[in-house]
Amino acid sequence: MTATTAKYLVTGASGQLGALAIDALLKKVPASQVVALVRRAEAAAPLEAKGVEVRIGDYTDVAALEKAFAGIDRLLLISSSEVGQRAAQHKNAVDAAKKAGVGFIAYTSILHADTSPLSLAVEHRETEAQLAASAIPYALLRNGWYTENKTGSIAPAVEHGAYPGAAGDGRISSAPRADYAEAAVAVLTADTLENGAVYELAGDTSFSMQDFADAIAQAAGKPVAYADMSEADYAAMLEGVGLPAPIAAMLADSDAGTAKGALEDNSKTLSDLIGRPTTPWSETVAEAVKQQKAA
Numbered sequence: 001m002t003a004t005t006a007k008y009l010v011t012g013a014s015g016q017l018g019a020l021a022i023d024a025l026l027k028k029v030p031a032s033q034v035v036a037l038v039r040r041a042e043a044a045a046p047l048e049a050k051g052v053e054v055r056i057g058d059y060t061d062v063a064a065l066e067k068a069f070a071g072i073d074r075l076l077l078i079s080s081s082e083v084g085q086r087a088a089q090h091k092n093a094v095d096a097a098k099k100a101g102v103g104f105i106a107y108t109s110i111l112h113a114d115t116s117p118l119s120l121a122v123e124h125r126e127t128e129a130q131l132a133a134s135a136i137p138y139a140l141l142r143n144g145w146y147t148e149n150k151t152g153s154i155a156p157a158v159e160h161g162a163y164p165g166a167a168g169d170g171r172i173s174s175a176p177r178a179d180y181a182e183a184a185v186a187v188l189t190a191d192t193l194e195n196g197a198v199y200e201l202a203g204d205t206s207f208s209m210q211d212f213a214d215a216i217a218q219a220a221g222k223p224v225a226y227a228d229m230s231e232a233d234y235a236a237m238l239e240g241v242g243l244p245a246p247i248a249a250m251l252a253d254s255d256a257g258t259a260k261g262a263l264e265d266n267s268k269t270l271s272d273l274i275g276r277p278t279t280p281w282s283e284t285v286a287e288a289v290k291q292q293k294a295a
């Protein structure tokens, strides 16, 4: 099955990365070759409006997934957002893909999954091993941080004049979701699929959280300082503003890993795949501040 005749399916299509991947895919192949997987029937309408077929399946339901994957040649498996249940859910997806005879899986993992100190990497390593054992040809899209992970907290940072964290002077090579979506589609639609390929995907430029706070301050025209603290203090602070303890711990752990360099990558694999420089983080910050001012 060639790239031009293959039937493609994107999981997590109701999510932010999934929707962008569908859009990127539609720039490469006709809508008749694109299937979107969602778990909630009410999520179908915006995708159907794009002309793609929508199938329903939850990562917890192997039978539904097997049915949804029928006739699919190339699958973009977007990792589940249900941290702690992901390894089991992804195994269901891989098992279902095997039963359905899917020809290729591209999986969204995490940057440097094999060596990453982040607790989030544990389940990705499990899924990478499941794929390697599946005998289905596959590629690993080891995504670095979305710039949007950090721009989401711009409003309180501007309000309080401080951006808290535990990342020290660790650098983050981020790119917006749209760049990762485009890269995923480049791998999925390649003429020649390379089984077992590993792509360490990250932005061309990186920032420390001090750089990030400075960029917010500049765009907002107000002072914003980076307030660095210990991992434990940051987790406690996040709990204090209402985050559930496991989420607070996961975010603080990710920052501690950032301090160790876990989210820095200078390979430029992402820009190579998309054939253009990645969108600079400072541009995404400036745009987010602009939108926040207008809100």
Ligand SMILES: NC(=O)c1ccc[n+]([C@@H]2O[C@H](COP(=O)([O-])OP(=O)(O)OC[C@H]3O[C@@H](n4cnc5c(N)ncnc54)[C@H](OP(=O)(O)O)[C@@H]3O)[C@@H](O)[C@H]2O)c1
Pocket: 011, 012, 013, 014, 015, 016, 017, 018, 038, 039, 040, 043, 057, 058, 059, 060, 078, 079, 080, 081, 082, 089, 108, 143, 144, 145, 146, 149
């Ligand atoms: N690289 C990074 O910086 C970064 C940051 C955050 C997350 N991630 C990972 O990247 C993935 C995509 O990111 P995103 O921003 O697009 O996340 P998102 O907007 O939260 O989308 C997650 C998608 O997964 C679907 N999903 C969750 N549980 C499912 C289940 N049990 N069965 C079937 N589908 C399920 C969601 O469906 P519903 O719409 O029904 O909820 C949604 O479509 C995340 O899920 C997470 O694994 C990466």
